[in-house]
Amino acid sequence: MSEYYQFRFILVMRKTRLQELIERFNTWPQARFYLEHNQVDAQDYLDEHDLYQRRLQEAERTLKALGRFQLLERRLLPNYQFGPTDIVVTIGQDGLVANTLKYLEGQPVIAINPDPDRWDGKLLPFEIGELQSVVTRTLAGKSACKTITFAEARTNDGQRILAVNDLFVGPKSHTSARYLLSWNGREETQSSSGIIISTGFGSTGWFQSILAGALGVSGSESHPLKKGFAWHEQRLQFTVREPFPSRTTGTSLVFGAITLATPLKLESQMPENGVIFSDGIETDYLAFNSGTVVTISLAATQGQLIV
Known part of the structure; x- marks a missing residue:
């Protein structure tokens, strides 16, 4: 044996x-x-x-x-x-x-x-x-082993989903998402095409494409997170995609770090077609419709990858 x-x-x-x-x-x-x-x-x-x-x-x-x-x-x-x-x-x-x-x-x-x-x-x-x-x-x-920080989305009705690379919160199709965003003691009603929340593990993926677009529009060539951030770092990074300014929606809270002290909270204002999914798997999602409040934070669970 x-x-x-x-x-x-x-x-x-x-x-x-x-x-x-x-x-x-x-x-x-x-x-x-x-x-x-x-x-x-x-x-x-x-x-x-x-x-x-x-x-x-x-x-x-x-x-x-x-x-x-x-x-x-x-x-x-x-x-x-x-x-x-x-x-x-x-x-x-x-x-x-x-x-x-x-x-x-x-x-x-x-x-x-x-x-x-x-x-x-x-x-x-x-x-x-x-x-x-x-x-x-x-x-x-x-x-040798590398530790990987995960993201967690938990709704007010007890549902939970983890992400290794990133979370998406927004509309199921190519429409606008409406929600109330609360972070770091501030809040703002927004209309956008959704929010990406990236881990360090995923910070060289989808997050980089959003950052590249923002740098191109602004005419900048560099950003502190252009090469991502460490897999084990106790932080996540949220980015609001295509925020729309109007009388009732703002664009001042569109980019920030989620830490143990600063979780991100989102309250849906969409009657239907709101979703939360992780790591690009759209078929495995939580509904994010009116009445749903989701808190995005660092997960207690961590990954271990042999290197």
Whole structure:
């Protein structure tokens, strides 16, 4: 029996582009016809899929030799019960790492890049050949680990959602959101296309696109947060998108830091179509309609990424 049998190794995977196309078109020949009809190289989809499956098989063999093993598809993450001693391994792109971290309670994540020639993988420090040594170092407490601060949105009716990268609060479609914003002892009624709340982990993503647009409009070239901020920093950054000034709506509270002492509170003034979602997953959302008050703060839960 393996000396590590008391641990459970969870291998988190995602469907390949080929598998998603087959689900859409029922068979691979039909999917291939669709691709080739649009002058897309179908062989690239096959090559990507075949390599990913080989990497999954290699990871499974490695982890099964060490102890108890579970293969988990990404869509099952919200309902899976992780144990406190689980060791979680992801094989996929950066987005899979963020998706996985959100459903853990501090268990370490080892992120494997299945195809370094295809994916840069800023959050994927390891290749498949390193998996066994990284796992054994992690179990021995000898691996370096980065702590990641999460964002939390909690509504006045008890609903809660976490974010690893960012939260969006606003309209479901391309319309205006109306709400009362309260922060740092001040409040303002606003109309905008929504609010982005970024963590340090996500501060080089969506947040940077908003910052780049603001710098372009203002004619500036630099900003203190142009390169983001640290993953572990005990802060979030909120940005109001396209705030509209009018007799009843203001634009003075459009950018600020959320800390333990300065949470952000938003009260919806929208009869319908208001949403709160995290990490770009629009299908998993909380309703943000009239009567809903949401408080955005630093989450007690933190992520641990092996580096």
